[in-house]
Amino acid sequence: MLPIRxxxxxxxxxxxxxxxxxxxxxSQITRKFSSDERPQFPGSxxxxxxxxxxxxxxxxxxxxxxxxxxxxxxxIDPSQDPQLxxxxxxxxxxxxxxxxxxxxxxxxxxxxxxxxxxMTNYGExxxxxxxAAALDPKDLIFGQYREAGTLMWRGFTLDQFMxxxxxxxxxxxxxxxxxxxYGSKDLNFVTISSPLGTQMPQAVGAAYSYKRAQNGLCVxxxxxxxxxxxxxxxxxxxxxxxxxxxVIFFCRNNGYAISTPSKEQYRGDGIAGRGPxxxxxxxxxxxxxxxxxxxxxxxxxxxxxxEMRPVLIEAMTYRIGHHSTSxxxxxxxxxxxxxxxxxxxxxxxxxxxxxxxxxxxGDVQEKEWKEDCKRQVMTAFARAEKKLKPNWKEIFTDVxxxxxxxxxEQLKQMEEHVQKYAEHxxxxxxxxx
Numbered sequence: 001m002l003p004i005r006x007x008x009x010x011x012x013x014x015x016x017x018x019x020x021x022x023x024x025x026x027s028q029i030t031r032k033f034s035s036d037e038r039p040q041f042p043g044s045x046x047x048x049x050x051x052x053x054x055x056x057x058x059x060x061x062x063x064x065x066x067x068x069x070x071x072x073x074x075x076i077d078p079s080q081d082p083q084l085x086x087x088x089x090x091x092x093x094x095x096x097x098x099x100x101x102x103x104x105x106x107x108x109x110x111x112x113x114x115x116x117x118x119m120t121n122y123g124e125x126x127x128x129x130x131x132a133a134a135l136d137p138k139d140l141i142f143g144q145y146r147e148a149g150t151l152m153w154r155g156f157t158l159d160q161f162m163x164x165x166x167x168x169x170x171x172x173x174x175x176x177x178x179x180x181x182y183g184s185k186d187l188n189f190v191t192i193s194s195p196l197g198t199q200m201p202q203a204v205g206a207a208y209s210y211k212r213a214q215n216g217l218c219v220x221x222x223x224x225x226x227x228x229x230x231x232x233x234x235x236x237x238x239x240x241x242x243x244x245x246x247v248i249f250f251c252r253n254n255g256y257a258i259s260t261p262s263k264e265q266y267r268g269d270g271i272a273g274r275g276p277x278x279x280x281x282x283x284x285x286x287x288x289x290x291x292x293x294x295x296x297x298x299x300x301x302x303x304x305x306x307e308m309r310p311v312l313i314e315a316m317t318y319r320i321g322h323h324s325t326s327x328x329x330x331x332x333x334x335x336x337x338x339x340x341x342x343x344x345x346x347x348x349x350x351x352x353x354x355x356x357x358x359x360x361x362g363d364v365q366e367k368e369w370k371e372d373c374k375r376q377v378m379t380a381f382a383r384a385e386k387k388l389k390p391n392w393k394e395i396f397t398d399v400x401x402x403x404x405x406x407x408x409e410q411l412k413q414m415e416e417h418v419q420k421y422a423e424h425x426x427x428x429x430x431x432x433x
Contacts, residue, residue, distance in 0.1 A: 063272045065316055066296060067286040071345055073353025075291075082291050082298075086360050092133060092290055093355060094369065096125040096348050099149045101373050102158065103321070105381055106165055110179075110325045114385065115165050117179045121146055123288075123320035126347030127252050129153055130293025131315075135220055135301060140206055141189045142199035142221045145180055146252065150222075154187040158377055162384030169431040174398065175390045197223070197232030200249075204240045207247035211308060218246040218304045220297075225314075226257020228271050240310040241279045248300045249280075249312045252287065254319035259332045272314035280312045287317030288347040291354075318345070388431045392418070 039046050068080045075081045084092075103120040110118040121128065128149025137154060141147070148161065160172065164182055167175035173183065173191065183191025190206075193199060203221035210217055227233055228251065240247050251271045255262055268274065275282025281303055285296040293315060300311035318341040322329045329338070355361035396403065396411045403411075418425060 057268060060269070062269045063282075063284045063314075065284050065286050066292055067289045068291040068295065069289050069350055069354060071350060073350045073355075073357060075354070080291075080295065082294055084291075084294070086358070088133070089351070089355060089358075090360060092129050093348070093351050093361070094373070095129050095149060095153055096290075096351065097369070098158075098373050098377070099125055099128070099152055100348065101370075101377050102148075102161060105377050106162075106179075107321075107325065109165075109381070115179050117325055118165065119145055119180050119324040120321035121148055123318050123341055123346065124252060124254055125149055126290040126351070127250070127287040127293055127315045127317055130290040131220070131222075131250055131297040131313075134294045134297035136217060138188055139217050139301070140203075140210075140219045142203040142206070142219065143182075143189065143192050144196070144199065144222050144224060144227065144252075145192050145194070146224070147222045148180065148182065151182055151184060151187060151189055154184075154189065156182065156184055156187060156189075158380035159383060160184075162380045163387070166384045166387070167389065168384060168387035169390045169433075170384075170387055171390070174394045176394070176398070196227045197230035197236075199223070200227070200230075200232050200236035201239065203247055203249075204236050204243070204245055207240065207245035207310075208243055211244070211246055216305065218248060218301055220248050220250060222250045222252065224257060225251060225253040225255075225262055225265060225271050226260065228274070229257070229265055237274070237278045237280065237310075237312070244309050246304040246308055247310045248297065248304055249310065250297070251312070251314045252317060253314055254287075254317050256319055256323065256329070256333070258323045258327060259329070261332070270314055270316075272312065275312040275314075278312075280310050282312040282314070284314045284316060287315030288345055288350060290347055290351050317347075320346075389429050391431045391433060392427075 039048060067076070068082070069075055099121055103118075103122060106115065106118050107120055109115050124146060128147055132150040132153035135141075141150060143150065152161075159170070161182070163170040164173060164177070165179040167173075167177075167179070169175075173181070177183075177191065178194065181192040181194065183189060190199065190202070200221055200223060203219050207219040210219060221236070223233065237249065239245075240249070253262065253271055257265055262270075270284065272282050272284040281300075283296050283300070286292045296313055296315075300313055303309065304311050319329075320338055320342050352361060352366075393411065393415075396407055396414075400407065418427070
């Protein structure tokens with residue numbers, strides 16, 4: 001009843017009835033309702049001010065970018081060196097360079113008409129490998145479409161990459177997805193969807209189920225800065241924060257959303273600037289520094305699991321290649337701009353310099369690895385190209401657990417049609433199994 005009396009009669013009425021009230025409680029109540037205290041509005045942590053001033057975003061310094069190495073591969077603060085073993089660092093380097101080699105060959109294969117579509121990862125290899133290496137292999141990954149390196153790190157083979165891009169009979173998706181839309185249940189990587197932002201609310205739902213299961217695992221959700229403009233991004237970030245989900249949102253800010261530069265995408269301080277507004281722990285990291293990405297992801301995973309809350313990582317990098325084989329980036333950016341990032345600030349050359357300084361790598365190893373790597377990629381490429389396409393009847397499967405009558409009827413009609421006009425279809429290119 002006391003709060004009601006305060007509201008109705010004010011502090012004078014309380015003082016008049018002080019004999020029935022503990023003096024300490026009266027002092028506490030008086031302080032609470034004093035005009036000198038902080039505002040009590042729900043959902044804010046503000047202070048009072050008598051100055052009529054609008055918040056100007058252009059007067060704030062940008063969120064700093066965390067790094068471990070400089071552009072020449074030298075560790076700036078020894079305490080930030082993750083002290084990874086020689087074996088692990090070399091594995092990182094080989095994975096990054098193998099991804100680069102695979103990109104070149106598959107990109108050219110699309111230009112030759114051998115596959116229908118492709119997207120390269122040039123310049124963003126550090127974001128893939130650094131983050132993947134810091135996760136538990138059982139953590140669930142929701143990718144966008146430029147995270148092939150995370151799958152490669154987890155053990156997705158060159159044959160699996162090639163089979164998927166060719167959509168042949170060995171493709172895990174049975175030829176039903178566009179190239180580069182990878183997925184692997186065994187490696188805990190959810191199959192990629194083309195629409196931007198689809199994976200984000202799905203990742204939150206998965207993380208919430210992990211929270212309820214208390215399985216000691218988290219969810220990693222990759223997305224680009226262009227995706228952050230989608231409505232799904234807002235819903236996902238907000239729900240993850242209010243539901244306290246163990247999910248890491250990893251934004252690859254590579255400067256361009258297809259042909260739209262980041263300066264035309266948003267007016268705020270990148271994507272990291274949105275994190276505090278959602279109530280999320282946030283960090284901005286140099287995406288071209290594989291060790292910085294590793295450290296940030298490892299710490300984010302620790303926080304997500306120990307504190308059961310989401311974390312936002314914005315990895316600043318640069319998309320050296322075209323957005324996809326459907327894009328010509330020379331139409332909206334200069335060759336000099338691309339050359340700068342390729343020659344002066346590339347994640348692969350930075351890691352190579354670090355290895356050279358340690359005496360872990362040299363010209364001989366580099367030459368041998370390049371030859372071996374190219375041979376591995378070309379061999380897998382040749383194998384995939386020779387394999388038959390899946391049986392055409394696969395068009396009708398895998399949508400329902402049990403095929404409903406209307407789909408069964410469509411299959412029957414298609415069988416009759418193909419049998420009647422067999423000479424008009426390249427059936428020899430499709431598996432009979």
